[in-house]
Amino acid sequence: MTPTLEEEAAGRAYDHRLMRRLLGYLRPYRAQVALAGAVVLVDALVQLAGPILTKEAIDRGIRRHDLVRLDQVAVLYLIVLVAGFGLGYVQNQILQRVGQHVMMDLRLALFRQLQRLPLAFFDRNPVGRLMTRVTNDVDVLNELVTSGVAALFADVFALIGILVAMWRLNAELLGVAFSVLPLIFLVTLTFRVKVRRTFREVRTRLARMNAFLNENLTGMGTVQLLNREARNHAEFEAINASHRDANLEANFYHAIFFPALELVSALALSLIVWYGGRQVMWTGITLGTLVAFIQYTQRFFRPISDLSEKYNVLQQAMASSERVFDLLDRPPDPALARSAGFEAHAPAGDGDGRPALADGAGGAAGDGLLVRGRIEFDRVSFAYDGVTRVLEDVSFTVEPGEKVALVGATGSGKTTAVSLLLGFYAPQSGTIRVDGCPLAEWDVRALRRHIGLVLQDPFLFSGTVAANLALADRALPREALIRAAREVHADRFIERLPAAYDAVVRERGATFSAGERQLLAFARALAAEPRVLVLDEATSSVDTHTEALIQDGLRRLMRGRTSLVIAHRLSTIQDVDRIVVLHHGRVREVGTHAELIARNGIYARLYQLQYAGTVGSRAGGVAPALGSATRAGAE
């Protein structure tokens, strides 16, 4: 089964495997990265020119009172400045752009992957957790690409360049300046060891604090009802304090490290002044060389302290990338992987060009195929958790154009049967056939385009009314949408809206009543002109007028289509050709309404239950017991 996602991955500082995979995302931008590399290289070289020019100005210009020389150097210096400005800008632009593109690629890859994962995955992983992957984790990786990798690159180049320049100037002085090198190593290594530990401490405490916060926000009603505010606040304060203390400890090391590094730098400078000064006096180093040296030394230490800062970025990026790759590596829904024309993220050896229909009638193109609409459940058994059977040995058929109602008490397996027909889950045993061909051999997405689904709670997307009606195919012309809306009586309330078909739908269709949402869902299904209609009738109570519209709309929707309906309304049940009664996951009775009533079995009792007397039943009644609550998920 699909396990849930891990929340907090163990924080390793650096993982070669992860890093290589991350760098793989830079591959499409090889050219830009190479260019950026070149620019960084040139920039580092140009930056080296400053001190040398200063040396020139002092030794050749100022000391020899050669104003022409000084002018020349100044012009060169200006050129260097302008070049540095330009190169810095170009370098920054390229790297930031690549970073943004990589981030978009990753986000899209994740989103695409989420469109391919089996539904069972979504039953187990809450939306909030998945959202964190697509947003926060990707952002952390961006940080790595833009400030991390680039700066690392630039810093290393700068260091090498400075070293070479100093060596060329005076190898002996370089030796003096770098007599402090062991000290640098010592300081940096000590710092790294300390910081790694405290960093991990900070991360785990932060994770604990966020988990506590999240839980309390979710369960705030319970917290308040139980008067736990003060105690939970005390608990939170304790976790918060431990987080603060871990941070203060980390800060202590930082507070020592950065000044210590500067001190080492100052030491190097002092050594140069002392030793270099003697050299100027006794041997032939020029004053300009000494000044240039001092300037180089100043520049040398900045990248080193930068590199240490990058360490944090690196660690966070590793943790994030581990979570992101974990999601990307999950096996997609095999049914979708078979689907023709669907963007494959990672080809899984499905390139044998299997036709959409095994019997070859339709060919590979999904939209070209013709579905007659014969549905057959052949001894189908299914359990969400692999153990508790929700459907057991279910067999029934729906002939093309026939209307069949699924009826049963809550938990009898009606919704599950529909989910299986749509290929959301695969049965553990038995076969579902459409037009005589097993579901497993269909291009499932092509098939779904021919099945119109109306859910009990029709999920409306934010956007316009028209966009919601054209859900199946964005290219549907406006006339087709209006025709569909008119057919199922949705046109009247739509046209009363301020912008009619262009009216804005808010998240989840919050501004529409339950009845209006139903009618929109009918129109949405009809607009795609499906061959097969699968409908889970809503139980929500609506006013009598809307109820009449819904019933008539439903009748028109089913006309001429193979229809499988989870029915709750008496009028619907009386309208269908056959009724399949599910009880505890098994098919117990099949027949027409009259036949089943005459048989006086489960259906008769269900019917009695419904209409013998319902708390608050009204004319045209809604029938809660025929399935008031549907089981959509596993639990």
Next chain:
Amino acid sequence: MLRHAVDDLYRGVTAEKLGRYALILFGIAVVAGVFKYGMRIFVIGVSRRAEFDLRNDLFAHLERLPVAYFQRQRTGDIMSRATNDLAAVRTMLGPGLMYFVNTVVTALASLGFMLATSPRLTALALIPLPFVSITVWHFGDRIHRRFEEIQALFSSLSARAQENLAGVRVVRAFAREDQEIDEFRALNCEYLDRNLRLIHTSGLFYPTLGFLSGLAALIVLYLGGREVVAGRITLGQFVAFTVYIGMLNWPMVALGWVINMFQRGLASWGRIVEVLDAPPAAGEAVAAAGRTLARGATAPAERARGELEFRRLSFAYPGAAPESNEAPLALREVSFRVPAGRTVALVGRTGSGKSTLLALLARIFEPPRGTVFRDGVDVRDLDLHWLRAQLAVAPQDAFLFSTTVAANIAYGVPREERAAVERAARVAHLEEDVRAFPKGYDTMVGERGITLSGGQRQRTAIARAVLRDAPVLALDDCLSSVDTHTEEAVLHRLRAEMAGRTTLLVSHRVSTVRDADEIVVLDEGAVAERGTHEELLALGGLYAALHRRQQLEEELEAS
């Protein structure tokens, strides 16, 4: 110092003297190091403590917000304010302030040295300074605006992804994956575009600062060199000047960072203030003043007698479908009384208002004044904490916390005593289940591997309510996921345990409520019928129909 060293080089100097210069140079660095250490410890330390306080205050405030707030506001959104935004504010107060002080001190120090060396050259070197201010002002404002644009677009990007994930079934059923990807990509492109615009702006920012500081160095080199040639300053002064200008280079870049941190910090601070400004639950004001109020006219007794009364209570949820002509009333004119120590059952369909009634009783939502009374006192006048302490609720969807089973049972009492926990678990018929858990009562709830079933969760909530030992017990359909046999056992033990306590029993099962002193049937938010089991059966109305249906259902179950 350097100046003297360099000038001495010319005049001829001893090695000792050079050594002293080096030492002094190093000494200054040591002082600066100590100063920087102190500043980091102090400023960053203060920022961490401020973050701690702010987070505590935020949490305390969230605890006081009404439940309606959490229904309106997405948890993820509040979380991001309590984490990301708080971090941005902390960065502003800590590193932001520190770099700011660093920058100012370094700049002032260099400036001081420069002035002491040559005021004239200093004035010349500072020519680029006004441009730095202009750059900072110009870019800072733009970056701020672009940044806000990006934040807004990011919100819609998240919302899009969220919607897609929430509606995954519809997406799959309509084979809409490609279109979803296309639309997500389009939104991403727009987001990318906005980001690139920010990059365009901010990308000029840093190089411009670098250029301006380089310009200052150039001025010193060129004009300073001429000054030396003209004999107005010594070579030593000149060299010292170049070094000081070099020291200024870094603060200029840091200035850019500081501006950035402050822009982000201020934007985030605004988002945190939004939460802090949300008005707390009305009763919280009373709760805060509870101690003083306790001595007033409505002084609640130490322990309530447990009498409940609803008087012509009509209620509509705040913000429920404001567009429609008539606000949908969750409750209409509900009146009934529960004498202390009695058991009253509430029966009705889903949405008939049973749970709303309980929520109003506990003031999870505020009832209108003069409609809900406890011991004859309007609940709106009662101390909120006291009122809730006098009420134990076992809800249908029990919320358990990720701690041990025992701690969950004892969640509503000050101290976790094992014996009491076990007794409560026994009443809730949970002890056998617990015995089967790997660590018994110390088993972590929600930890991987062991997650409780719906029925176990409900019974944990019952045990929790039992342990609270309040004079009023409200069972909100809290046995819906439990089979009939267990339900009867639990009810039996509860009845013995709850003798003498006022009990409000919400259920849709006749078997659960038949023994109540009175049964109130709710339909569409109004009281439809009331009476004892026998009376209601004789009435032949909704309750009788419900009774018949459940008998049929039982038969059906058996078939």
